[in-house]
Amino acid sequence: MEQEFSNEENEQLIKAYLSIIQEILTCQIGEEGYILMANQELIIHEQFLNVLNKCADVFLEGEDNEKAAYLYEVAEKISIEISRKFLNTALQATLTSKLS
Secondary structure, rough: OOOOOOOHHHHHHHHHHHHHHHHHHHHHOOHHHHHHHHHHHHHOOHHHHHHHHHHHHHHHHHHHHHHHHHHHHHHHHHHHHHHHHHHHHHHHHHHHHOOO
């Protein structure tokens, strides 16, 4: 379930998301994971994935296919990791309730 934010909080989040995306685009090869791990509380929100995909769309429209493809790939990896964590949590909760 997605959390509701005020307009000011929403603006601050979007600025934080854009800052993370800029860091990802300008970091050394291989450092992306460290940036994502350091910001995992922010990147687990669906809104981050939306902003990430919109940035990729902008690069694609500007014919910067390399950056667009890279951001789409990052978004896909994050989405997979979020799904994996959700499934693990659901499985653990199911096992816990059956063992109780």
